[in-house]
Each structure stands twice: as structure tokens, then as C-alpha cells.
Amino acid sequence: MTAADVITAWDQADPEAIHPLRRVSEDAYWESGRAQADMVATVIPDGAKVMDFGCGDGRVAIPMGALGYEVTAVDSSQRMLDRLTERAPDVTIAHTTADGIVGHLGRRRMDAVYALAVLIHHSYADCLHIIGRLRAATKLGGVLVLDWPVSETPGEADSWIGVTTWSPQQQADACARIGLEPVDSGLPWGVYRAVKVAG
Numbered sequence: 001m002t003a004a005d006v007i008t009a010w011d012q013a014d015p016e017a018i019h020p021l022r023r024v025s026e027d028a029y030w031e032s033g034r035a036q037a038d039m040v041a042t043v044i045p046d047g048a049k050v051m052d053f054g055c056g057d058g059r060v061a062i063p064m065g066a067l068g069y070e071v072t073a074v075d076s077s078q079r080m081l082d083r084l085t086e087r088a089p090d091v092t093i094a095h096t097t098a099d100g101i102v103g104h105l106g107r108r109r110m111d112a113v114y115a116l117a118v119l120i121h122h123s124y125a126d127c128l129h130i131i132g133r134l135r136a137a138t139k140l141g142g143v144l145v146l147d148w149p150v151s152e153t154p155g156e157a158d159s160w161i162g163v164t165t166w167s168p169q170q171q172a173d174a175c176a177r178i179g180l181e182p183v184d185s186g187l188p189w190g191v192y193r194a195v196k197v198a199g
Contacts, residue, residue, distance in 0.1 A: 033059030043185050048111035054118030058084035098133035113138050114145035120163045135178050138194040148190045
């Protein structure tokens with residue numbers, strides 16, 4: 001699956017296909033976003049400038065804003081961003097892919113970036129490309145929370161809703177190349193500090 005394939009599929013998807021809790025109820029869906037925002041907040045300083053990359057309709061971005069973070073919600077799907085702004089018109093949005101993030105930010109860099117349920121659907125090459133762009137948008141010493149799963153039997157996603165997993169060594173090598181230092185957090189996602197790439 002290419003990044004373009006994933007973007008197209010998500011943009012055209014029925015809202016119930018996007019997250020399993022939507023089939024339970026809208027309340028369950030939004031409550032899961034609040035719970036994830038609470039978890040992400042445990043590793044991000046209060047009041048930080050944060051980017052929700054692949055924000056969708058704002059399931060996590062909206063509660064992050066309610067927690068006092070200055071949120072920039074980024075998605076390549078205008079349809080998703082429209083849903084977000086219907087629910088929370090004051091959230092700052094950016095309609096762009098990973099390649100457009102730095103251009104959108106200009107000289108400004110984020111204190112923290114999170115990408116939940118985004119990277120897992122991409123090929124190894126696309127995932128590395130996206131993470132590199134997210135790292136470039138994060139200030140030195142900033143925090144990245146990435147849904148970037150490791151497995152003893154790694155493999156690439158074969159559909160827009162499939163999951164790509166990495167071996168521990170693949171991920172360690174990628175972190176060294178990109179400038180990420182793993183942080184022990186206890187969260188279900190990888191947490192990293194943005195560092196200089198070693199010589």
C-alpha cells in the first residue's frame with residue numbers, strides 16, 4: 001500500500017469503518033479519544049504546542065485542546081477536517097500530507113507530535129518518510145508519540161486497514177537515522193525524544 005492509497009481509502013471510508021467503537025456508539029467512540037488524550041498528556045508538558053498528525057475527525061485532537069494544549073490538527077483528508085471543524089471550529093487545522101508539514105509551520109517547530117493509528121497502515125518506506133517529516137517538525141528535545149508497533153514477526157500492511165510491524169532492530173536503526181531516542185513511558189505507543197542525528 002502506498003501513502004496515496006491509504007489516504008484515498010480513508011477519505012472515502014464510511015465513518016463506521018474508521019474505528020470499531022463507532023459501531024458501538026458515538027459516545028463510545030469519542031470517549032475512547034478522551035482516554036487516549038489523557039494517556040498522551042502523561043508524556044507531554046502542560047500547555048505545549050502539539051501536532052496531531054492524521055487527526056481524522058478530531059477524536060483525540062479535540063480532547064487534547066480541552067486539556068489546554070495548543071493543537072494543530074493535520075490530515076490529508078479534507079473530508080475528515082470538515083468533520084472536525086463541524087464539531088470544534090476553533091481547532092487549528094492543516095490540510096496537508098507529511099511532505100507539507102514543515103512548509104505549513106514555517107520556522108515554528110512543535111513541542112510534541114503524536115500520530116496514532118496512522119503509521120501502522122503504511123509501507124516501511126512510507127512510514128520512515130512520514131516519521132522523518134514528523135521529526136523535522138519537532139523541536140530538538142521535543143516528544144513524539146508514534147503508533148509504530150514492533151513484532152517478533154514483522155511484516156508490511158497489505159490493505160488500507162492492515163498493520164505494518166517492525167523488528168526491534170529495524171526500529172532501532174530507523175531511530176538512529178532519523179534522530180529519535182526511545183523514552184520508557186508505559187504507554188501502548190512508542191514515545192521518543194527528538195535528538196540530533198549522530199555524526
